[in-house]
Amino acid sequence: MTREAAYEKLNEVFRDVFDDEEIAVNDSTTSNDIADWDSLEHINLIAAVEQEFGMKFSMGQVVAMKNVGEMMDIILSQIS
Amino acid sequence: MSFTSFYFLCFYACVLIIYYLIPAKLQWIFLLVSSAAYYLLSGNGILILYPVVACLVAYAGICVMGRTADVKKRRLALVGVVVLLIGCLFLLKYINFGINTVNGIAGLLGFGDIITGFHFMIPLGISFYTFSILGYVIDVYNQIAQPQKNFFKMALYGMYFPVILSGPIIRYREDGEQFFQPHPFEYKRVVFGMQRMLWGFFKTLVISERMNLVVNTVYDNYANYTGVYIWVATICYAFQLYTNFSGGMDIALGMSQTFGIKLPENFETPFFAKTISEYWRRWHITLGVWMKEYVFYPLLRTHAFSELGKRCREKLGKKRGKQVTTFIAMFILWFTVGIWHGGDWKFVIGSGLLHWFYIVMGELLNPVYGRIMRKCHMNGDNGWVNGWRIVRTFLLVNIGFVFFRADSTIAACRMLAGAIHVGNIGMLFDGSLFSMGLDLIEFTIAIASLFILLTVSILQQKEDVRERIARKNIVVRWIIWYALLFYVILLGYYGPGYSAAEFIYQGF
Numbered sequence: 025m026t027r028e029a030a031y032e033k034l035n036e037v038f039r040d041v042f043d044d045e046e047i048a049v050n051d052s053t054t055s056n057d058i059a060d061w062d063s064l065e066h067i068n069l070i071a072a073v074e075q076e077f078g079m080k081f082s083m084g085q086v087v088a089m090k091n092v093g094e095m096m097d098i099i100l101s102q103i104s
Numbered sequence: 105m106s107f108t109s110f111y112f113l114c115f116y117a118c119v120l121i122i123y124y125l126i127p128a129k130l131q132w133i134f135l136l137v138s139s140a141a142y143y144l145l146s147g148n149g150i151l152i153l154y155p156v157v158a159c160l161v162a163y164a165g166i167c168v169m170g171r172t173a174d175v176k177k178r179r180l181a182l183v184g185v186v187v188l189l190i191g192c193l194f195l196l197k198y199i200n201f202g203i204n205t206v207n208g209i210a211g212l213l214g215f216g217d218i219i220t221g222f223h224f225m226i227p228l229g230i231s232f233y234t235f236s237i238l239g240y241v242i243d244v245y246n247q248i249a250q251p252q253k254n255f256f257k258m259a260l261y262g263m264y265f266p267v268i269l270s271g272p273i274i275r276y277r278e279d280g281e282q283f284f285q286p287h288p289f290e291y292k293r294v295v296f297g298m299q300r301m302l303w304g305f306f307k308t309l310v311i312s313e314r315m316n317l318v319v320n321t322v323y324d325n326y327a328n329y330t331g332v333y334i335w336v337a338t339i340c341y342a343f344q345l346y347t348n349f350s351g352g353m354d355i356a357l358g359m360s361q362t363f364g365i366k367l368p369e370n371f372e373t374p375f376f377a378k379t380i381s382e383y384w385r386r387w388h389i390t391l392g393v394w395m396k397e398y399v400f401y402p403l404l405r406t407h408a409f410s411e412l413g414k415r416c417r418e419k420l421g422k423k424r425g426k427q428v429t430t431f432i433a434m435f436i437l438w439f440t441v442g443i444w445h446g447g448d449w450k451f452v453i454g455s456g457l458l459h460w461f462y463i464v465m466g467e468l469l470n471p472v473y474g475r476i477m478r479k480c481h482m483n484g485d486n487g488w489v490n491g492w493r494i495v496r497t498f499l500l501v502n503i504g505f506v507f508f509r510a511d512s513t514i515a516a517c518r519m520l521a522g523a524i525h526v527g528n529i530g531m532l533f534d535g536s537l538f539s540m541g542l543d544l545i546e547f548t549i550a551i552a553s554l555f556i557l558l559t560v561s562i563l564q565q566k567e568d569v570r571e572r573i574a575r576k577n578i579v580v581r582w583i584i585w586y587a588l589l590f591y592v593i594l595l596g597y598y599g600p601g602y603s604a605a606e607f608i609y610q611g612f
Contacts, residue, residue, distance in 0.1 A: 063401070
């Protein structure tokens with residue numbers, strides 16, 4: 025899967041989790057850019073991403089990722 | 105040995121001078137020796153065995169994790185460390201909580217005490233060093249921190265004297281490596297560190313100790329006080345606790361800065377928070393981050409919670425199902441936060457479950473609140489609305505402080521019941537205020553000091569106040585810092601004839 029195609033799927037997950045059809049994430053998006061992205065929603069987001077892409081983040085990755093770009097790197101490394 | 109004692113200042117001065125006189129590569133070894141000496145001088149010396157053994161256990165665990173990629177062995181090492189460290193913490197701090205609760209229930213059923221309590225000597229700072237060490241071991245297990253190969257370096261991380269007694273809770277993956285790097289003398293850094301320590305002394309010795317007198321007057325004789333007296337004492341306690349804890353953090357962070365070691369911030373003007381959730385992102389920040397990373401996230405990712413989430417979403421719908429799962433996980437989180445503060449229901453309620461209740465109610469009532477705002481044609485970001493939110497949050501937090509400070513949960517409930525009667529509001533104007541431990545002059549000093557604190561807190565939000573002062577010319581700079589120094593010397597509560605209260609969080 026290309027990075028662009030993966031981003032299309034990832035954007036759908038974000039829109040679904042945060043109930044906002046306007047959301048469009050990119051490599052530099054962080055939790056500061058999305059109003060409801062707090063620690064609770066972070067875990068919900070992780071679970072939704074795992075389900076969508078059929079992969080699993082380690083606990084270390086969950087707490088260490090700093091932006092969506094890092095999340096995407098992990099997703100692509102696991103599904104490719 | 106409290107940070108505000110004369111002996112500690114002598115100890116710190118000696119450590120700082122020697123630290124910069126010895127070769128830089130030996131600095132970390134000297135800090136380890138100083139940390140051990142500090143712990144030995146701070147209480148019963150034999151209790152140093154507890155943090156030493158905790159470091160040894162953690163070191164053994166990370167050695168195993170560093171040598172093998174076998175998931176089962178790594179997990180076994182992690183479980184071993186967690187069981188031993190948490191087991192020790194539980195045994196020393198919480199066994200009597202369980203016993204007292206069982207005895208209390210037995211008492212209600214008409215039986216006497218059915219289990220006898222234990223009396224252990226509790227090592228200083230056990231909750232802080234246990235969490236710092238445990239967090240590191242979990243990070244090594246999760247492969248986001250490197251396993252430390254040198255036990256003595258591990259021991260310095262676990263026992264670093266500016267933080268061991270009352271935090272902040274540090275994280276090896278972010279703060280660890282700088283402990284072992286050479287730190288050549290840098291004038292600005294050392295001066296800035298000392299300035300921050302002075303600010304900490306101001307908060308602790310000038311404000312907190314004054315507030316303490318008002319708080320003790322009412323809380324130690326709560327049966328004699330009702331209504332506004334309880335309100336005044338509780339608000340004073342909020343400022344006492346804040347200036348005591350954050351002042352201690354200023355001293356710890358400033359001291360550490362003089363050694364060239366940057367520690368994480370633990371406070372960010374918490375009483376400016378507009379919601380309870382925001383308050384906890386500003387108060388005792390390192391505990392909140394620890395709980396989130398090592399309790400809340402792992403809990404929500406367990407199989408049991410995933411299944412619970414699925415069932416709740418199926419039965420209650422996506423939004424409500426997600427909320428219910430989160431609220432249950434949050435209950436466990438807040439219970440843990442509460443009990444971390446001490447093995448007593450007053451802590452579990454005052455610092456834990458009450459805040460859980462606030463957050464849950466906030467989430468549930470948020471749509472209603474939004475509708476009211478829309479009907480009243482009010483803008484949510486209006487200055488008055490935000491002002492009201494800040495006051496509301498402060499008052500809610502104060503209810504928790506009543507539990508936190510009162511002798512027991514029952515005493516707290518009685519005080520809250522007593523606080524409802526506000527017929528004595530006249531005490532604010534008839535001079536009775538000055539019978540609560542502070543006379544007119546002392547009360548004026550306390551208010552003036554709080555005003556200075558408020559002003560600096562507002563300025564600090566825009567820019568580091570020390571940087572701002574550093575840009576002024578030398579005369580203005582010296583006037584400001586010497587004025588603060590003499591303010592503390594002249595108006596602080598300290599000295600051989602006065603026994604300054606210890607840092608409140610030192611007991612946790």
